[in-house]
Structure formats: C-alpha cells, structure tokens
Amino acid sequence: MDNKIIQLKLTSLSVTSSNTAASDAEQISKLRASQSPIAISVQRCPSWSSLDPLQFRGYWDNTGNGTLLNTGQTAYFTFDTAARPRLSGGPLIGEYIFEQMHFHWSVDDFTGCEHVLDGHGYAAECHLVHYNSKYESLEAAVAHSDGLAVVGFLLEVVDAPNPSFDEFVEGLEKIKKSDQEVEVSSESLAWMNREDLSSGNYVTYKGSLTTPPYTECVTWIIYEKPVQIGAEQLGLLRQLEGPDCIPIERNVRPTQRHPPGHSVIYVRQVKAKL
Numbered sequence: 001m002d003n004k005i006i007q008l009k010l011t012s013l014s015v016t017s018s019n020t021a022a023s024d025a026e027q028i029s030k031l032r033a034s035q036s037p038i039a040i041s042v043q044r045c046p047s048w049s050s051l052d053p054l055q056f057r058g059y060w061d062n063t064g065n066g067t068l069l070n071t072g073q074t075a076y077f078t079f080d081t082a083a084r085p086r087l088s089g090g091p092l093i094g095e096y097i098f099e100q101m102h103f104h105w106s107v108d109d110f111t112g113c114e115h116v117l118d119g120h121g122y123a124a125e126c127h128l129v130h131y132n133s134k135y136e137s138l139e140a141a142v143a144h145s146d147g148l149a150v151v152g153f154l155l156e157v158v159d160a161p162n163p164s165f166d167e168f169v170e171g172l173e174k175i176k177k178s179d180q181e182v183e184v185s186s187e188s189l190a191w192m193n194r195e196d197l198s199s200g201n202y203v204t205y206k207g208s209l210t211t212p213p214y215t216e217c218v219t220w221i222i223y224e225k226p227v228q229i230g231a232e233q234l235g236l237l238r239q240l241e242g243p244d245c246i247p248i249e250r251n252v253r254p255t256q257r258h259p260p261g262h263s264v265i266y267v268r269q270v271k272a273k274l
C-alpha cells in the first residue's frame with residue numbers, strides 16, 4: 001500500500017511543468033534505498049523525461065591504458081591513468097569518477113544478470129562503478145548514501161560476434177587463470193559507445209552493492225536495451241577460472257525484496273531541450 005502512495009506521488013511530480021532537471025535529481029536522491037539487485041516491473045514504474053541526458057566523458061576514448069584482471073571472482077577493469085572517466089547528468093547531482101568495471105554471469109544465457117527487467121533474464125550484466133567526486137576515494141564514498149553511481153548493462157547473447165567487444169575479448173583470453181592480468185587499451189570499452197547512452201531509456205533507483213558489505217550507497221542506472229555480445233565472446237567470460245582452477249560458474253546475487261515505500265523511476269532520455 002505504501003508503495004502505491006509513493007509511486008502516485010512521483011508520477012504526479014513528473015507532470016508538473018515547473019520541475020527542473022536539478023530538482024528531479026534531488027527527488028531521486030531522497031528516495032528510500034533497497035538491497036540490490038532487484039526485479040523491476042518497468043511498466044509499473046513512474047516515468048520521468050525531465051532529467052538531463054547522461055554524459056560519459058573519457059571512457060572508450062581515454063588516452064590512458066587500463067588493466068584487465070581475473071580476480072578469481074570476476075573480470076575487473078581499471079584505468080592506469082590519473083585521467084579517469086567522468087559520469088554526470090540523469091539522476092546524478094555533480095560528477096562521479098570511474099573506479100572500475102566488472103561482470104556477473106552464469107552457466108546459461110538467462111540467469112547471468114543480477115537485475116531482472118520485466119521478467120527478462122540475460123547471459124551477463126556489466127557494472128561500471130563510480131564514486132562521487134565530492135569524496136576523496138571510493139572507500140570514503142561508500143559511507144554516504146550519495147557515494148556511488150553504478151551503471152548496469154545487460155548483455156544479450158547473439159550468434160554473431162559483436163566487433164566492438166574485440167579488444168575486451170582479446171584481453172579475456174590472456175587472464176584465464178585467477179590473478180592473471182593484462183594491459184589493455186581504452187578500446188576495451190568500445191562496445192559502450194552507442195547512441196543509447198544519451199538517448200536510450202533506463203531505470204534508476206537507490207540501492208546497494210551486490211557484493212559484501214552490501215552497503216546501501218548506490219544510485220543505480222540500468223539501461224533497458226541490452227547490449228548484444230556473440231556467444232563465443234561471452235563464452236570467454238565463462239572460461240575464467242577461480243582460485244581453485246575451476247571455471248567461475250556463477251557470480252550473481254539473487255534479487256532482493258523491495259522494502260515498503262521503495263520506488264524505481266523509469267527515465268526516458270530526451271536529447272536536446274528547446
């Protein structure tokens with residue numbers, strides 16, 4: 001019941017013409033947090049179109065190189081350069097600094113994602129973890145409810161390889177064993193570079209880390225449209241070995257219950273404002 005009341009209130013906010021993108025982002029920042037991941041019924045989410053488009057700066061076009069590491073739990077990418085990518089716009093107030101990218105997957109093509117949108121499962125989910133630039137580091141930011149922003153991409157397996165994953169996949173081939181790492185270029189993020197980033201729809205909510213200590217410090221941004229990846233390319237993630245020299249079968253946290261009064265917003269990105 002609580003849920004309904006809050007959702008109605010949010011829906012009515014979205015049609016108030018005096019709302020600015022900044023005050024809408026402020027509203028989102030005050031929403032109640034939940035544990036993550038969650039299953040989301042997109043159709044039931046209040047829909048907002050007044051937020052600024054998301055801005056990704058210095059990702060695939062970064063002049064610095066990165067490192068791709070097999071942590072024994074996941075494939076983990078960081079930039080070696082001090083010039084870190086920056087994320088702003090959308091539900092975010094201020095700028096968020098890129099810290100790392102990692103992946104979740106499973107043994108089949110439908111249970112490898114953490115977030116579930118309208119009941120659709122996918123083979124994998126990629127997380128780009130950022131921390132709020134007003135804090136000194138990721139470690140410091142975790143203590144604050146506006147500390148982290150994580151962008152999630154759902155990965156859908158298709159037959160043909162996606163050439164924009166080539167550089168990333170080349171890196172994966174070299175880190176099959178736990179603790180192995182390889183230097184890769186920012187081209188490893190080339191697959192992110194699609195129009196959907198600034199014009200595609202996404203859901204956003206206040207949630208938590210999906211790995212210990214599960215702190216509720218994350219503004220989640222999950223794109224609705226999955227990124228396509230070739231079956232063989234995705235297969236390389238599944239070949240990554242854990243510390244026991246056995247391929248990592250599953251590194252997905254199950255979906256968590258929505259607490260009472262918890263809301264998810266469906267954001268329609270509108271390109272230029274007249």
Ligand SMILES: [Zn+2]
Nearest residue numbers: 102104127210
């Ligand atoms: Zn994750």
